[in-house]
Amino acid sequence: MPAKPGYKVLIVDDHQHNLFTLRTLIEKHLDAEVLEATCGREAIDSTLDQRDIDLIILDVQMPEMDGFQTASLLKLRKRTRDIPIIFLTAAFKSEEFQQRGFAVGAVDYLLKPIDDLLLINKISTYFRLIEKERGLNRTLEQKVAERTAELEREKQYSERIITHMGEALLVLNPQGEIKFANPAACAMLDYQSEDLIGMAIGDVFEEEGDEEAGAFMGTWLEALIRTGALSKIDARFIARDGSRVPILFSRTALLDPSGQISDIICIAKNMTGYTRVPEDQDQDPDALVPAEPAANQGDSKAIRV
Known part of the structure; x- marks a missing residue:
């Protein structure tokens, strides 16, 4: 089932034919934008230029900076620490290397040659999780906006009462x-x-x-x-x-x-204009009456406060 549009995947591999294979596979089965990097440094630079990368597929065996080092640096930065990373490797297949991959923050560790169906299912799964998180964030943002509007209405209501x-x-x-x-x-x-x-x-x-x-x-x-x-x-x-x-x-x-x-x-x-009722009168001692009105203003009435 194709993912919803709006996802962005960064694929990192030092071999062009591997990048071509991954890009072709993803674009054939998933509706996602694919970015490429040929080394760890280029991958890190890409995450700085592109703020909305949803998933990184990272080759382990690369010169200068391998996949483990690249992932470690990505996890140190606030902007990139939560991006899911799937490791791909043809050489580091032992349990020890897989554990190392998970230790530096990978969510999956897949072996080459790539099982096309397995990789697409993995990516689709993470896209669904991302979409669910986005939905929860939208719901939360809507609730926050509604509550903020409600508080603003209550504030304005209180201010109108106090003002008037x-x-x-x-x-x-x-x-x-x-x-x-x-x-x-x-x-x-x-x-x-x-x-x-x-x-x-x-x-x-x-x-x-x-x-x-x-x-x-x-x-x-x-x-x-x-x-x-x-x-x-x-x-x-x-x-x-x-x-x-x-x-x-x-x-x-x-x-x-x-x-x-x-x-x-x-x-x-x-x-x-009000005077307190004298205590010797048969009224509540806390009752107040208006001061004596002019002759043409009619009778006064007791006011209780």
Whole structure:
């Protein structure tokens, strides 16, 4: 059964009539391109010029550099180490030489005179193995491409959510420096994203009490290490112009495999225009209501967060 096109075979022999016989045999029975080399050095040069050689048929007995030496050099190079090599020989027929051939990386060791049918079957077998490997590689490449596309879609989906979410999102390193800010955070603080990156959270954030605002990172980290998250608190963002933006703020720690904090995720909701319900009213103490509206704006409604 003829092999599929696209295979390339390098035949190496120092006798032209042997090269002619091999070429004629292969081209008659197999759909493959045949390259020729008349010595080991020429064979090595051919593998450097031709990057897609699938199989090498190598004569053992050659002057200057024999087949064993040639095969050893081919196996040393990353580009050629995996090319199957079939040894052909009329002189080195003993078990000792056959073992030597396999030791230097040959996949077969055939004796001359060549059995045409045996050689063609051998070559066909390796072509089928090569085609199977190519098929597996194509399948793997397709799966990698599909998974890469899937991850890209997931990334874009997450980025769209983060971009369009109404709450401000800041990601900090364990030292309290801003690593990422979403558009809502930039709008709330009146900074560009690149301006916020690298700033300390204390430059844009303060809690209700000055004593808390002065050393909150230590308190944060201790609490985050203990619990992994902190409840929502009343706080303020400090905008670029120094104005204060009231926010409802929460913090969550992300841990690395060793249990150390790798990132701190901060989410802030802009509470401008809202006031907390007094505790003596018959409502949830965590409920917030809009600030008193103008007379023509109608009744206000309690908002729970």
